[in-house]
Amino acid sequence: MTVRCTLQGDVEVIALDNPPLNSLGLDTRRELVAALEQAQADPDVAAIVLTGSGRAFSAGADLHEFGSPRAGQEPGLAGVIGTMERASKPVVAALHGLALGGGLELAMGCHYRIVAPGTRVALPEVKLGLLPGAGGTQRLPRAIGVGPALDLMVRGEQVAAEALVGIPEQKLFDQLARGADTVLDEAVALARSASRRHAAGAPLPRLRDLPCGHPQGDAYFQSARDAVRAANRNFPAPLQCVDAVESATREPFDVGLAHERERFVDLMRTPQSLALRHAFMAERSARKIPDVAPDTAQRTIAKVAVIGAGTMGGGIAMNFLNAGIPVVMLESSQQALDRGLATLRRNYEAQVGKGKLEPTRYAQRMALLTPTLGYADVADADLVIEAVFEDLGVKEQVFRQLDAVMKPGAILASNTSTLDLNTIAAFTRRPQDVVGMHFFSPANVMKLLEVVRGGGTGRDVLATVMAVGGRIGKICVVSGVCDGFIGNRMIEQYTRQAGFLIDEGCTPDQVDKAIEAFGFAMGPFRMGDLAGNDIGWAIRKRRAIEKPGVRFSKTADLLCAMGRFGQKTGAGWYDYAPGKRDAVPSRLVLDMIERHRAELGLTPRPIDDEEIVQRLVYALVNEAARILDEKIASRPSDIDMVYLAGYGFPLHRGGPLHYADGVGLSNVAKAMERFAQNPHDDAGFWQPAPLLRRLLAGHATFASLND
Ligand SMILES: NC(=O)c1ccc[n+]([C@@H]2O[C@H](COP(=O)([O-])OP(=O)(O)OC[C@H]3O[C@@H](n4cnc5c(N)ncnc54)[C@H](O)[C@@H]3O)[C@@H](O)[C@H]2O)c1
Known part of the structure; x- marks a missing residue:
């Protein structure tokens, strides 16, 4: 079962229970409708609360279902939402953690919504080349206004619920809960008082019944369209969001909903959406290594050393400093060290100058950096990344030195682009600890990290490096050893x-x-x-x-x-x-x-x-x-x-x-x-x-x- 029901007095609490993030696949949708119908029919139930178990309310659709026959099977999400919206008993959504895409649309079909502080909210469908297809384009503008709703849909980024609560006259959230631990209790209390008001004749509020318009009308949509088109040259979905929201302002709710559906179905078939969905899945698949179990014990990485402060070494160091991980940077001469440090500072100062980095943060990052000329200072690092000249003789000298001084269990990584990692590993007596970490230039900017698996690289070393890559915000892909890697x-x-x-x-x-x-x-x-x-x-x-x-x-x-x-x-x-x-x-x-x-x-x-x-x-x-x-x-x-x-x-x-x-x-x-x-x-x-x-x-x- 992916939905659990418990009765709290006269309030039925329906909890999505589909770990990790309560995605809304077919089984969940079916169980949700059954739970709602049962609560509707039960004379002991006066009101309903919909919540999510674990870390999130719901992160939305089950992407594995997209394009499969299950996606088209009833009830679709729009059908579930319709059932809820039509319920004759008040339905309150209690949100925490994440309410994304279909998760937020589901909440918008409830009569009331209460949100825990810190909840992240988004309609991220454009990132998959789609638009919200379960009423999001029609209900959100009615809830928070046309401009803010369109902005949220077109960018697809997560925002803190508090930012939406702060929108004047918004109707998305009835209440900001005191805390994540109290949101459910507060929702139950809200449901109870709503059922009393409703029994006394007050109608149940529905977002679909609210008016929808923009004071500038046509002019607003024209300029929105121009801006969205210019910013999304190769992707049709954001522009479709503009059209769908415009429909919300011009047409009755059900007509707008039908248009949204048509647009969603059309977008689903576009090559752009297929490509974006492929990329989304590819990024997740890349984390899996066929013969390395996901629960492989990892080594602890609390301190990193970088050998060589040139073009790559400086950028590599910045990645770890940005993630709050202390770095020792070793060079072969004071002059080269000074030059490397000056470049690194210049990079940070440019970010400060552009307002992208707080001066205090810059100071914190620099405080984590220890420049050195001596191997004694790197010996206790958990991970050392070599980024010296691309010359096998120089690499040999460095790896023999590292083998001599590094503590047992330290991971020895090379950033080589063209040299044979197995030859490098053979310079040490610990080939199981040697791995390639092939960063791309500029290393503090480029997202890709090729993790190069040598013939002897330990599985735990691979698992650790993949996880560390994630910590510093990289997309890691494993490559075997060959000339040039992948x-x-x-x-x-x-x-x-x-x-x-x-x-x-x-x-x-x-x-x-x-x-x-x-x-x-x-x-x-x-x-x-x-x-x-x-x-x-x-x-x-x-x-x-x-x-x-x-x-x-x-x-x-x-x-x-x-x-x-x-x-x-x-x-x-x-x-x-x-x-x-x-x-x-x-x-x-x-x-x-x-x-x-x-x-x-x-x-x-x-x-x-x-x-x-x-x-x-x-x-x-x-x-x-x-x-x-x-x-x-x-x-x-x-x-x-x-x-x-x-x-x-x-x-x-x-x-x-x-x-x-x-x-x-x-x-x-x-x-x-x-x-x-x-x-x-x-x-x-x-x-x-x-x-x-x-x-x-x-x-x-x-x-x-x-x-
Ligand atoms: N530049 C790129 O685009 C790029 C991309 C990916 C990988 N790489 C690889 O990264 C490595 C470094 O490349 P780079 O472009 O940063 O070179 P670089 O010449 O800018 O920097 C190399 C640094 O290593 C230092 N150095 C040399 N010998 C040393 C030693 N024995 N001990 C300590 N420091 C020493 C040099 O003083 C210099 O500062 C190479 O293996 C290269 O193939 C480069």
Whole structure:
């Protein structure tokens, strides 16, 4: 049972009891209607209280049900709410913890609502590409006013109940309870007094009966629509919220409700909603590691050490300081330490300057930081993260030192991007304690953390690092050991295709614009100029020694030979006016490209945007299929998460593999076969990966491999 009923005198208390957050799946909905009908029929019951057991009133719909036949089965949530609203006995909702989405809509169908202080309230449906579909768009504007209601729906963020209680003349909450521990008793008392008033002839208040309007009428909705459209270019749901709320102001309640329903059903089928729901589930799935039990005992992480205070070390340290975890930061020289500290301070001061960080908080964070030049100061850290130069010799020196000084049980992590974690682990006598923590730059901003599992990494170490990643606000995805791990191994193929496109006839600007129109924040060439083209140059030079068979377009090397490293040198794939970041196509670069084509004997051909996008995105897909086959990633949705959280893949497309499923894998494979015939390109790469071929043969999708 997911609903429990107890009689308190003449008040029936119906408690949602569906841990962890009382989601409103089909069983719960059925039991709720049965409980309501029984309370209605029971002559000993004068009034009803609806509450939630455990941590929350209700976090809303059961997302696992979305798209399944259960979602469509009666009673739907709107039906449950209708039953409650029509009840002839007063129904009081007692809210605590969370009242989100369908949970809040359920409460709005009750006659009265009492809320515990600190309750978090939201209509977050837009985050899944939807709008509130159980009356929320019609009842909330009547309860708190059109402007505040629309704001809540369009942003989808949680707010404290107190903020809504403070809205003048709001009708959402009848009472703010004294405390979370008294809210139920206060609700029972409210129910009793309501039943007395009702018995004396007072009608039961219903939000649906309240008037709804905005004093500025059309003008308000016009400007709301403009603002919402501008802020949500790729997502239709927020604009649909505006339309639905406008209906609430113009149409009778039941007509508005019917329109809301139609809009909800339409949105449910949009690719954007499918993508957002996929991303939501992917983020949760990524926390699960197939052979690491969720209850694996974790190590305590109360103190962290960071080795190296460069670009990455400083950002990594900030993550922990922001989460209130003390950090010791070690450098090899006083000068480097001072430089690292100055950068870290500058970053915080910029946040203070923008009003994003309170000066007192800045001081608290800095007080948690201990700079040092001596290993004795890091020895008692629970977790040490190495972020020194990307050079195996330097890493060896550091890890041998750490092995010698760190207390037993300390976790030794490396932020290496390209070196073999197993080789690094072998520098120590404790490979079970060694793990990769691959942060992305800027490390204090980027959400993605690839947790790299070495051959010997302990399960408890993995579980601990995943949890610590969560504490510092990262989205953690586990990757096995391979060159580039999940993200960079795939991006290399994307970048290679970008280079070949240039050789074959594109300009950098054409490639960038095509993929930006697809939805990437920045195309590969603008990105190269931002990050520094010399980084890839150094990697390719090393590659030429290690992996002589891998071909790249030579244009990137020729660019670097011209000293055009990107924005930092004022010139890269594009020209930059001094102090400006606007990328201006460069005649010099276009001439260099043309000379190179002539040397290759390639006649440039017209290449359309569709081919550009397919070559770049399907290169990601094919490499991802190999990564899955090699068990470097646990599931396709982990790869999508890496790309959404770390590489700017457009969220409304749900990640490369979700996108490929949507295009149809047979279409993807056909395009790959076409590209494989390109005589200039690296034909071997375009053979569809074995996993892709197996999926095609079984008429299956990448999604079928998700859990
Ligand atoms: N920059 C990126 O975008 C990025 C992204 C992910 C991972 N990484 C990885 O992070 C690591 C650091 O990269 P970075 O960009 O911060 O480099 P960086 O050159 O900015 O910083 C490295 C720092 O390490 C210090 N250092 C060198 N040897 C040391 C030693 N023996 N003991 C203590 N400190 C020492 C240097 O003084 C320098 O301050 C590398 O392994 C790199 O591959 C970099």
